[in-house]
Amino acid sequence: MSSPPRPDPVQPADAEARALARKLLGEARFCALAVLEPGTGHPFVSRIALGCDAEGLPLSLVSGLSLHTRALRADPACCLLVGEPGPKGDPLTHPRLSLRARAMFVPQDGSEHATLRANWLTQNPKATVYADLPDFAFVRFHPVSAALNGGFARAFALTAADLAP
Template identity: 55%
Template sequence: MTERQTDPIRPTDDEARALARDLIATARHAALGVSAADTGAPMVTRIALVPGPDGVPLSLISTLSSHTGALQANPACSLLIGEPGPRGDPLTHPRLTLQARAEAADKSALKDHYLSLYPKARLYYDFSDFQLVRFTPDMALLNGGFGRAYRLSAADLAP
């Protein structure tokens, strides 16, 4: 950076931590970014999402989907959480980008928890091609709206 440029990232504070945790806690879907297993090209898809009992995001994904193969080849991924509100410029609404690692979660042990937050999944939760995935954050970037950017560690996201 030159002297004229200033770092747009604000120091992480309790308000930023709380907003990031709230985005994770209330999200019921997210955009998942992975690297395609065959080409390494970026790929994005929408997934259902719930917070785990420990606040770490969980998703039920089908082994038939291309993003599952991509995660098996390279578990490093990204989640974009947060939706524009019903009014105004979409860029003024908070969103959180998680850089994470996907790992298998205990589908049987977390069934009641997952379904309590995402009851529509009851239709397919027990299908054999679905697995529960845990997205363990490495770090996150929070955009709380114009001029409100923060870099958060995994510890900042812990409840």
């Protein structure tokens, strides 16, 4: 005799889950970025600097020389992992957000580039050394959906609307 199917442990987002997801995104200064390697289709993960634009969308300044930038230009589908373990306890009990997104590059000659640059350099002053190099570009990550692990027995599925500020 087979046992009854287990209920899905992933819950729909509630107000607390949405707030935690936005907090994790808003506080992140870096993240793991997962892309598909052009040519092979194999997964590739890199660490990138992260911030948010004025609308609360995740944003990064990336080099065109990096594999992850070439991958995003070839296929904008990606995933960001934000949330770091605290100083104590099991790392798997700390909240983290896997954000499925589509990357969109901001044109360097566009009207918003100067504003993004100024805001980025305020938060990341060491980026002044490379921000104006010709291969660097801002990329904005538009959420598609997300998986939030808020700690033990606190898994949530979020939509793009759940992540909107």
